[in-house]
Amino acid sequence: MMIAGVAGLLFFANACQRQPGTAGERALTSYVDPYIGAGGNGHVFVGANRPFGMVQLGPASVLQTWDQTSGYHFSDTTIIGFSHTHLSGTGIGDLCDISLMPVTEEVNLCRGTPGDPQSGIWSSFERASERVAPGFYSVHLNRYGVDVALTATPRVGFHRYSFPEKAGTTGVVIDLENGTGWDAPVEGFIVQENDSVVSGYRFSTGWANDQRLYFTAVFSQPIRQFLVSDTHSKRNEKELKAQRVYGVVSFDLPETREVFVKVALSPVSISNAKQNLRAELPGWNFEDTAGDARRDWNRELNKIRIETQDSAVKKIFYTAMFHTMMSPSLFCDSNGDYRGADGKVHRGNSFVNYTTFSLWDTYRAAHPLMTIIHPERIADLMNTMIHIYREQGKLPVWHLMGCETNCMVGNPAIPVLSDAILKGFGGFDHRLAFEAMKTSALLDERGLAHLKAYGYIPFDKEEEGLSKCMEYAIADWSLAQAARKLNREEEYAYFLDRSRSYRHYFDPATGFVRGLSSEGKFRLPFNPFESIHRENDYTEGNAWQYTWLVPHDVPGLMELFGGKEAFLAKLDSLFTAEGDLGSQASPDISGLIGQYAHGNEPSHHIAYLYSCAGQPWKTAGRVREIMTQLYSDRPDGLCGNEDAGQMSAWYILSALGFYQVEPAGGKYVFGSPLVDEAVIRTGGGKTFTVKAKNNCPEHLYIQSVRLNGQPYSKPYLLFEEIAKGGLLEFEMGRHPKRP
Helix, strand or coil: CCHHHHHHHHHHHHHHHHCCCCCCCCCCHHCCCCCCCCCCCCCCCCECCCCCCCCCEEEEECCCHHHCCCEEEEEEEECCCCEEECCCCCCCCCCEEEEEEEECCCCCCCCCCCCCCCCCCEEEEHHHEEECCCCEEEEEEEEEEEEEEEEEEECEEEEEEEECCCCCCCEEEEECCCCCCCCEEEEEEEECCCCCCEEEEEEEECCCCCCCEEEEECCCCCEEEEEEEEECCCCCCCCCCCCCEEEEEECCCCCCCEEEEEEEEECHHHHHHHHHHEEEEEECCCHHHHHHHHHHHHHHHHCCEEECCCCHHHHHHHHHEEEEECCCCECCCCCEEEECCCCCCCCCCCCCCCCCCEEECCCHHHHHHHHHCCCCHHHHHHHHHHCCCCHHHHCEEECCCCEEEECCCCCCCHHHHHHHHHHCCCCCCCCHHHHHHHHHHHCCCHHHHHHHHHCCCCCCCCCCCCHHHHHHHHHHHHHHHHHHHHHHHHHHHHHHHHHHHHHHHHCCCEEEEECCCCCCCCCCCCCCCCCCCCCCCCCCHHHHHHHHCCCCCHHHHHHHHCCHHHHHHHHHHCCCCCCCCCCCCCCCCCCCCCHHHEHHCCCCCCHHHHHHCCHHHHHHHHHHHHHCCCCCCCCCCCCCCCCCCCCHHHHHHHHHHHHECCCCCCCCEEEECCCEEEEEEEEECCCEEEEEEECCCCCCEEEEEEEEEEECCCCCCEEEHCCCCCCEEEECCCCCCCC
């Protein structure tokens, strides 16, 4: 019997050597390192899944600190079980539902205590025994001597357990109690249906306050004994309504000592979970399923094929692409059924429903990237958001498992919908989308009533009022652009005017945006460096960072500074200013260059403001610095939370040489391409090629640009030029090219 490290390594090596399934595709999965971002504060998911899949099957740690919001951290070598849902890159934890753990001894059915290896279900493991690749995960459990290998289809997790020669009790614990530390079970149910099937459900409350998930598990080996336990802990002062939170499946081992388990999920019912299993994984060939997963990932990774002499850049780039496809994630069954934000089951839908909308993060780069490389998904994503509006009366803010978390500030779905309208995407009702945007913008919740009453949000009426108002201004500008395209002139004028609300906060005496009272007085005392998490004017930031949060009206911000020169001088100082954020600052404010904070999303457009102000060489210098110093191919290779793909999307776009600064409409501002060449598949058989001639670390400045063979003088590229295919050529040089 091979130990886990050898068995996993052989499969891993063979998978990497096999050829992709589609002619002309490269084997790009070999460049993906799922460990990047698994250390530091990256919080990425590590395990097996398909692109945008419902199932994210991987290990969950016994520890419950901020580091383990995804269920995994590179510094931790404990596993409490292999759960079928995870978050990737978020600053809050949840999920880790429907956990399975193979065992070879009697165990205490509880989470257990870190440091006491016999206290609960958990086991330690050695990092050297672990193998990770797109669609595949394997590890050796020290306590039980079991080799675990995992793969997945979009809605089904596939487990392979190789038990040791001298195993005592052989079985699998099904754990419905232990999610993350942010999640508490409310109701659990497990039942044995026949000699190979166990089904049930888990209802829980946490970040998603009413999560409901159903499952069916099919075992390859006949069940000899099935025990149900009501053992559970009292968490968040909520007792379980149903007591079936653990099931222990025991069986006699076959000669191969291998047992397989297929676990299908559904947000609707056990019967739908069974239908998902029949639709996606009727057979038992583990290696074929893992190979299909690899081919799915390879197909998606081939949407951008890059050339670079730097192997680390290639690894970072394709891992970044991998991370951008963890979410949004499927939240419907194979027949179209899903559970909506209204708590009702919506059956037989013609669109694909999604969840995990980290919109405050992802409207900035992840969604603009999707419009380029995933045009086939845009209509489904827009229809999902429109249906969420119809079900809960507003567009999603931060939607998770059919639940509105209302996390973060602003109306971040509006730029995403507006962007799709302005870029001409079809497949969804533009008029209904506009109604959803307008209705959401005119509600009275989350500071909007104060915005309508005062023209801004006063600090004595609403915490974090400045950040809320500035994010609303971005959404209002986006809504205004959609109104203009749809010939809604009255709404265009109203929301364009409201998009200038940020101007109230600008203090010309200090050159910063500052909290403003209902009487029109700036908050005192004022410290532009200080940030008090969730209690002052700035959401996960300070005055230095939020002063630049005007991507929709850069000329207007320049005007407040008194002109371009003053604007640029202040922008220069952002990257050199040194000061203490204070002891109460959010840990999300990370990746600092001066007071520029790349680890958090409000800063992501700032380096490109130089190009908007006529100094593109400074943009080039800063984006190259960020790409090379704040990203790496190590486990701590992200300088902040991945945030559902946003951190990686920034890198991908910037490495290609452009970034969408305005929140909607598709104006991609030039920066400094890091890769020598990129062939981008934009859908419909079209490709857009980017070439950077004479590119190297010393030649970071764009000297000239040609589009389809013709000289090109604009400092930005429009989405329509990318989408229709063509050739963009950058001539790079050592010295800045100044006007």
